Amino acid sequence: xxxxxxxxxxxxxxxxxxxxxxxxxxxxxxxxxxxxxxxxxxxxxxxxxxxxxxxxxxxxxxxxxxxxxxxxxxxxxxxxxxxxxxxxxxxxxxxxxxxxxxxxxxxxxxxxxxxxxxxxxxxxxxxxxxxxxxxxxxxxxxxxxxxxxxxxxxxxxxxxxxxxxxxxxxxxxxxxxxxxxxxxxxxxxxxxxxxxxxxxxxxxxxxxxxxxxxxxxxxxxxxxxxxxxxxxxxxxxxxxxxxxxxxxxxxxxxxxxxx
Numbered sequence: 001x002x003x004x005x006x007x008x009x010x011x012x013x014x015x016x017x018x019x020x021x022x023x024x025x026x027x028x029x030x031x032x033x034x035x036x037x038x039x040x041x042x043x044x045x046x047x048x049x050x051x052x053x054x055x056x057x058x059x060x061x062x063x064x065x066x067x068x069x070x071x072x073x074x075x076x077x078x079x080x081x082x083x084x085x086x087x088x089x090x091x092x093x094x095x096x097x098x099x100x101x102x103x104x105x106x107x108x109x110x111x112x113x114x115x116x117x118x119x120x121x122x123x124x125x126x127x128x129x130x131x132x133x134x135x136x137x138x139x140x141x142x143x144x145x146x147x148x149x150x151x152x153x154x155x156x157x158x159x160x161x162x163x164x165x166x167x168x169x170x171x172x173x174x175x176x177x178x179x180x181x182x183x184x185x186x187x188x189x190x191x192x193x194x195x196x197x198x199x200x201x202x203x204x205x206x207x208x209x210x211x212x213x214x215x216x217x218x219x220x221x222x223x224x225x226x227x228x229x230x231x232x233x234x235x236x237x238x239x240x241x242x243x244x245x246x247x248x249x250x251x252x253x254x255x256x257x258x259x
Contacts, residue, residue: 023116023250025109027092030076030245035069044091046075057089061107063163064175068094068103076245102243103163104205109248110161111144113203117250129155141186155197158183162204170209170254172202176219184225187234199235212238213257227258
């Protein structure tokens with residue numbers, strides 16, 4: 001068993017028996033702010049703690065986030081000095097209502113973490129698979145990763161970012177996702193007919209989940225599609241992350257409940 005540090009896999013064995021650094025992404029300098037409202041899907045309005053100034057920040061997570069973006073919630077923002085942007089700030093983190101759990105608001109980090117974790121070989125079931133291509137177009141979709149193993153087998157891997165956790169249960173989605181349902185259904189069809197192995201990997205961008213369950217109360221069609229996919233042989237993986245204002249680190253594999 002690999003040693004753990006806190007809530008994350010600390011290292012994995014490297015060539016020659018050495019140890020590697022954890023898979024992580026650092027955030028850099030962040031400013032704190034209080035959430036005010038969300039004028040649209042990609043903008044949050046908030047008040048900077050240090051100056052009291054009201055600013056708008058870009059939100060790179062299209063989910064509802066209604067359990068997290070509550071009036072007064074603590075946000076961590078990154079200043080972006082780019083005259084081409086409509087906003088000078090980007091929302092990076094939110095502190096959950098328990099005032100202990102940090103949650104990433106950057107959905108794209110899931111793919112970056114998966115790419116690093118695949119390279120480091122710390123996704124147990126995918127340790128013998130290498131990335132052959134990113135953003136691979138096949139069928140009617142573009143898949144996050146095309147993987148290949150030493151036996152020449154190929155796998156289509158789709159990554160989903162998850163931020164919803166309630167009472168220790170990580171759930172996806174937090175809003176109805178037609179696109180997500182279509183992806184899962186196509187992975188099921190392609191596994192049956194194409195010769196590819198297929199998989200979906202949920203990255204829970206917070207550290208307080210104990211088990212994963214599809215959010216049937218939010219999107220029953222997606223939940224049913226994922227259940228059918230799992231029972232049909234589509235591989236489903238779930239990993240959490242350790243998150244704090246310093247950065248985000250690849251974490252533990254979570255169990256799943258499809259009952």
